[in-house]
Amino acid sequence: MAGEFTGLTDAEWAVIEPFLPEQPEKPGKGRPHAFFRDILNTILWVLITGARWIDVPKGKGFGARSTSHRWLGIWTTDGIWAELKALLMGQAHELGLIDWSRSSVDGSFAAGKGGGEDVQYGFKGKGVTLHALVDGNGLPLSVISTGAAESERAQVEPLIDQTELITGKPGRPRKRPDAIQGDKGYDSRELRALIRQRGITPMIPRRSWQNRKPPKGRPPNKPIDRWKVERTFAWLQRKYRRLVVRWERRNKYWAGFVTFAVCLLWANCLTGFLG
Template identity: 50%
Template sequence: MAGRFEGLSDLEWKLFEDIFPKQASKRGKGMPHTPYRHVLNSLLYILITGCRWCDIPRGDIWASKSSSHRWLKKWRCDGTFEHLQGRILAMPAAGYAYADEKGLINWEFGAVDGSFPPGKGGGEEVAYGGKGKGILIHTLTEGNGMPLTNSTTPANGNEREQVLPLLDKVKLKTLKRGRPRKRFKVLATDKGYDSKEKRAALRKRGIRPQIPKRVWKTKKNRGRPIKTSVPRFQQERCFAWYQRKYRRLVVRWERQKLYFDAFIDLATIHIWINKILLVG
């Protein structure tokens, strides 16, 4: 549950530390950089508790709000979060078999859906949609409901246009010859993604689309009924994890899209780390 976070454990930090250099280089004169572990502790504290930047605890294991804010932007822009997520999903290190090596990714079927966090503070790409003022979080999950990739759009954006980009964003770093498996056998969505073009594009990639057809009062549905063979409740459970465990994602308070997307990436990484450590 959200509300308490007392810092990364040693096991959790082992999955992070190989990505970052041992000693952060100084920017020139003055004090050295805050240790990366302290920065991650502060960022995860904000993400889990949903507190303001000025409410970060002070102590030996925490970084200042300015340092945390600066490194959050830097890690999002230079691809550190993307590299870390790809490594967590597939690349074994630190004595652990990571997600794909451990068989934690169910490639039999996946799901795509969106959730609506209100954007009460306004800002970049915050717009009025069917549910009010805010944005949409689009998430691709695997068969067990674990998130693989995410993207955000304004609340009045087109959800159907996010399906193929989400599939293309899946990154797995296996250090093996050949391309890793990144294709689902079945992809399930709701009626909001009903589109002949999207069904054809998914079939072209070798993915069977499970997209229900919209029901029109004045039209008669033609063709064979859509075969429903996989459930979608795992997708809804993923959004429940985002809202219950990571309170910062319930409402978008960030004025810039960059920072909110970085928090979503960090939440995805933290969910997978907890899953890997739970399995052992």
């Protein structure tokens, strides 16, 4: 989306539109409801540029900033963003675009200069931490946000639980990878046991301690590629500048931006595959 902002492409809109709620009916009197595509374009403009809501352009293809801001929170509270992500991931799963063989987990700090809900003082300063679980291709399976002081190890289980897919077919779709990679910050005997209980192989290096025995077992036959989750954070922060610094004081607006960005990554994946 380099250069002049044009909003959602026709291909992206064709992928996203079927999964959105129905457009409200036109009222008998008063101003008609704004089109959802204009609302999404406005939210997308703020997400990409990181600009203030008051700077939202006016004109064709854009919704009113107050209306767009309200819908951003409504769709978070009603679970529309989460359902949209699950539906897009379900379609990607049916097309074989999700690599379940090996996933990676990591966290990334976002400064919270405006303060607000869940903003805490952590090792890197005042802000929040985005935690992501990605598949073997680096596409996010689940992303959650916590205060900067929260433990990254404690977020692995919620990340696994929040990996949801909706395929529209009978039975439960797959939602667990074969293995999870993490850096030494996730080194924990309890965490390894918890991951194994879910039928997942933990691939977490051990921290070096004096008088500690070397790990047992064979080394992995494939090099560790945790860099893919770091690349995912680079995608999110380079494409969507609103995620670099958290200015939203309320969680529902911040979570809406984060989940919409994840939905856009999956929509781009599907448009690239479907042509």
